[in-house]
Amino acid sequence: MPVRAARAQLEAVIFPFWLEHGIDHVNGGFFTCFDNRGRNLLSTDKFTWSQGRFVWLLARAARLADQNLLDADPRELSRLAEAGAAFLVEHTLRPDGTCHFVVDRTGRPTAGPAGETHSVYADCFVAMGLAELSRQTGDPQWLEIAAPVLDTASASIGAGTADTPPYPVPPGHTAFGPRMILLNTLLEYARARQELGLLTDEDRAALGAARDVMLSHRLPNGTFREMIPDRPDETTLVSRHRVPGHAIEGLWVALEAGELLGRTGIPALLASIPALCESAWDDDHGGLFRYVDHDGAAEPRGTDAGSPYEALVRRTWSTKLWWVHTEAAYTTALAAQRYGDSAAQGWFDRIWAYTLDTFPGGDEGSEWIQIRERSGKPLDEVVALPVKDPFHIARNLMQIVELGALTAHSYSAPAGT
Incomplete structure (x- = not known):
């Protein structure tokens, strides 16, 4: 396990950047609107999506520091997480159980780049951050605050009515993304x-139901549909395209939710890992494509209605994104180390090498340069929100460190897997 490399990145690169540049010590909350290279703060607006994620990161980092898995002061990390949570509670929560999409530097609600005022993703990440803080501090008040937010998000996702900026779901389709993030949030809450x-x-039942719903996107060949059409149609771009990174991320969530629930059926999930990696791997340049066709690692095909989402798929399908690779690194590491899956080990070795060779900024930028062209060169564009999000890299590196510690203590997977 590459625990040493993951920990070195966390301690020498990732957390030093965010602790120095990301904390607003005057107004509370966090700055995340940096350019792709981490050299310029482009805006002091605070997207709730990233604010909730930042609370989660600090709380989880404090947990690792308490266990001597991270060289940092757990009390200071917990203090920063609590301050960030207080900012969220004071400025982003709305009476209806949802959250503002973005606030300004001082916490006043504003609108996103396309006029967005709400997203269920922001709601989920607020609940996720508060849950992790409660877990770390032992203070149930954060769970009590998170509960109505999570209930509202669960209801809207279940009804198919959830607002999903910055990725609006094309009409006539049910999306994987909200279901996966809901499962992740319910797992952290549980x-x-x-x-x-x-x-x-009741908590267990909600987690199990969300897991089943997310896994309903799995196809017999092990890959996952990103969008399930109301009417079967394999001629459209929306129906044909796949988002392997999303599905690979969803697999570790499903595996860990299954562990908490004592669920069996793990072999089918493990079989999806090489299927998804193979479907996305770029044989010419290495790395995993952002979007692919349902026939494999190629440009998505099909008719489209000219929606912004379809334009995004066509324009950015071949880009190499940080979160796709770090999530895939953790999923393959989990399958290899905890379940002894040799195919996953091979994919981990390939993905981990590509990730460390490609994304760290080095002389070209601070932290990691998260958005890359197909060839691996930096691509200074916006993905999802106009932020340099701290979440996936730090989360997955911390998960790899934790996995190494658990493996060293002879973790046993649930029986019947």
Whole structure:
């Protein structure tokens, strides 16, 4: 396991950048609107999506520091996480159980680049951050605040009515993304409640149901549909395209949710890992494509209605993104180390090498340069939100460090897997 390399990146590159540049010590909350190279703060607006994620990161980092898995002061990390959570509670929560999409530097609600005022993704990441903070501090108040936000998000995603900026779901389709993020949020919420001795059968049932719903996107060949059409149609771009990174991320969430629930059926999930990696791997330049066709690692084909989402797929399908690779690195590491899956080990070795060779900024920028052209060269464009998000890199590197510690202590996967 590359625990040493992951920990070195966290301690020498990732956290030094964000702790120095990302904390707003005057108004509270966090700055994340840096350019792709991490050299310029382009805006002091605070997107709730990233604010909730930042709270999660700090709380999880404090947990690792408490376990001597990260060289940092756990009390200071917890203090920063609590301050960030207080900013979220004061400035982003709305009476209806949702959250503002973005606030300005001082916390006043504003609108996103396309006029967005709400996204269920922001709601989920607020709930996720508060849950992790509760788990770390042992303070149930954060879970109590998160509960109505999570309930509202769960209901809207289940009903298919959720606002999903910056990725609006094309009409006539059900999307994988909201379902995957909801499962991830419910998993973090359940873990926190379990840690505090509050986990109920209702919590378990909600987690299991969300897991089943997300896995309904899985196809017989092991890949996943990103969009399920109301009417079967394999001629459209929306129906044909795949987002392997999303599905690979969803697999580790499903595996870990299954562990908490004692679920079996792990072999099918493990079989999806090489199928998804193979479907996305760029044989010419290395790395995983952002979008692919349902026939494999090639440009998505099909008719389109001219929507912004379809234009995004066509324009950026071959880009290489940070989050796709770090999520894939953790998923393959988990499958290899915890379940002894040799195919996953081979993919981990390939993806980990590409990730460390490609994304760290080095002389070209601070932290990691997250957005790359097909060839691996920096591409100074916006992905999703106009932020340099701290979430995926730090989360996945911390997960790899934690996985190494668990493996060293002879973790056993659930029986019947």
